[in-house]
Amino acid sequence: MSDEKDNVIFVGKKAFMNYVSGVVMQFTTQEADEIVVKARGNNISRAVDVALISSTKFLDNQIEVKDIQIDLEDLENKNQKPVKVSTIEITLVKKK
Amino acid sequence: MSDEKDNVIFVGKKAFMNYVSGVVMQFTTQEADEIVVKARGNNISRAVDVALISSTKFLDNQIEVKDIQIDLEDLENKNQKPVKVSTIEITLVKKK
Numbered sequence: 001m002s003d004e005k006d007n008v009i010f011v012g013k014k015a016f017m018n019y020v021s022g023v024v025m026q027f028t029t030q031e032a033d034e035i036v037v038k039a040r041g042n043n044i045s046r047a048v049d050v051a052l053i054s055s056t057k058f059l060d061n062q063i064e065v066k067d068i069q070i071d072l073e074d075l076e077n078k079n080q081k082p083v084k085v086s087t088i089e090i091t092l093v094k095k096k
Numbered sequence: 097m098s099d100e101k102d103n104v105i106f107v108g109k110k111a112f113m114n115y116v117s118g119v120v121m122q123f124t125t126q127e128a129d130e131i132v133v134k135a136r137g138n139n140i141s142r143a144v145d146v147a148l149i150s151s152t153k154f155l156d157n158q159i160e161v162k163d164i165q166i167d168l169e170d171l172e173n174k175n176q177k178p179v180k181v182s183t184i185e186i187t188l189v190k191k192k
Contacts, residue, residue, distance in 0.1 A: 041141065045138050086144045
């Protein structure tokens with residue numbers, strides 16, 4: 001998973017509203033047509049919150065969930081041991 | 097969300113493997129064709145783990161993710177105040 005592209009919001013441990021305003025700003029001031037909200041592990045619940053609060057509370061009737069993908073990603077822990085971590089990608093799009 | 101139906105696994109705070117074995121058992125001994133893994137709030141991350149570990153580690157090539165829905169549900173907190181909580185429903189199906 002890459003978070004380098006402009007239309008990706010990678011949800012981590014920052015304050016919740018940072019991510020919500022990131023989504024809202026990209027759809028409004030940046031005029032994005034599509035945003036992908038991504039997260040790993042325990043942050044998956046937060047990513048769902050970000051997607052739902054952005055689309056219902058802040059951009060109601062303007063954006064919708066287009067697709068949700070879940071997957072396992074291979075990472076290394078601190079001891080260089082391979083571990084599998086769940087990921088989510090929620091694609092939000094502007095309603096036509 | 098109801099967890100009364102046989103083909104629903106509602107993921108809460110029990111030990112993780114309880115839910116995984118619940119999914120695996122229903123597909124094997126109960127011969128279910130479809131299971132819905134549901135969760136609310138912080139348990140959403142666990143529900144994703146349950147769905148992915150069941151489908152890749154235990155029933156690899158036998159079941160797959162058919163659909164994922166996320167929504168906001170209206171609940172009441174302890175003080176009878178209305179609160180919105182995120183929910184997820186992951187539908188797993190036997191591969192044809």
